[in-house]
Amino acid sequence: xxxxxxxxxxxxxxxxxxxxxxxxxxSGHTALYWYRQxxxxxxxxxxxxxxxxxxxxxxxxxxxxxxxxxxxxVSTLKIQRTERGDSAVYLCASSSRGGGGTGxxxxxxxxxxxxx
Amino acid sequence: xxxxxxxxxxxxxxxxxxSILNCDYTNxxxxxxxxxxxxxxxxxxxxxxxxxxxxKNEDGRFTVFLxxxxxxxxxxIVPSQPGDSAVYFCAASAxxxYKYIFGTGTRLKVLA
Numbered sequence: 001x002x003x004x005x006x007x008x009x010x011x012x013x014x015x016x017x018x019x020x021x022x023x024x025x026x027s028g029h030t031a032l033y034w035y036r037q038x039x040x041x042x043x044x045x046x047x048x049x050x051x052x053x054x055x056x057x058x059x060x061x062x063x064x065x066x067x068x069x070x071x072x073x074v075s076t077l078k079i080q081r082t083e084r085g086d087s088a089v090y091l092c093a094s095s096s097r098g099g100g101g102t103g104x105x106x107x108x109x110x111x112x113x114x115x116x
Numbered sequence: 117x118x119x120x121x122x123x124x125x126x127x128x129x130x131x132x133x134x135s136i137l138n139c140d141y142t143n144x145x146x147x148x149x150x151x152x153x154x155x156x157x158x159x160x161x162x163x164x165x166x167x168x169x170x171x172k173n174e175d176g177r178f179t180v181f182l183x184x185x186x187x188x189x190x191x192x193i194v195p196s197q198p199g200d201s202a203v204y205f206c207a208a209s210a211x212x213x214y215k216y217i218f219g220t221g222t223r224l225k226v227l228a
Binding site for chain 1: 120122125150152157158159160161162165205207214215216217218219220221
């Protein structure tokens with residue numbers, strides 16, 4: 001596609017449920033990022049992929065969060081046993097280059113997660 | 117530990133005047149900085165960037181200034197237009213890394 005595509009755009013779930021959020025990056029982009037944005041805050045780094053491997057998952061808040069990118073393209077962010085504090089907009093971004101100072105990130109429109 | 121700070125949560129400017137958005141950082145290893153604009157219900161879109169080897173970068177109505185000694189950068193928009201009304205984020209990364217750290221954003225309102 002022309003841009004980064006994220007699905008679903010909105011997800012409402014109940015506390016304790018499992019959620020998957022999908023990101024389809026710009027074709028050919030090797031770097032893929034997940035960020036989380038809470039109300040009134042800036043995007044908060046979660047995880048970065050270069051190709052298929054998670055190069056840095058230091059931003060994942062705890063072991064309930066996990067992300068995969070098995071073929072180096074589409075990525076799925078998985079959240080187990082959701083909590084109300086997980087409610088946020090989850091942003092995916094891709095880049096043609098992964099190093100700092102070498103290219104901007106292209107963001108999708110985000111997946112808004114609401115945990116009741 | 118907020119490494120990138122935008123201390124002004126909001127700013128109102130008259131159409132045609134200059135908008136100045138500020139950003140401070142604490143990590144001296146940061147050497148690449150970007151500005152993003154975000155409209156409601158959309159993802160952030162890239163505006164302009166600057167490397168630490170420069171102190172100014174200009175693109176049309178947008179100019180970013182970097183003061184490394186003060187660990188401060190600013191985005192100037194001139195002339196401001198109503199369509200510039202959005203939330204603006206600055207972001208920073210360090211050479212050899214891949215992690216972009218974002219500020220909390222400044223909401224700009226350009227009054228017609």
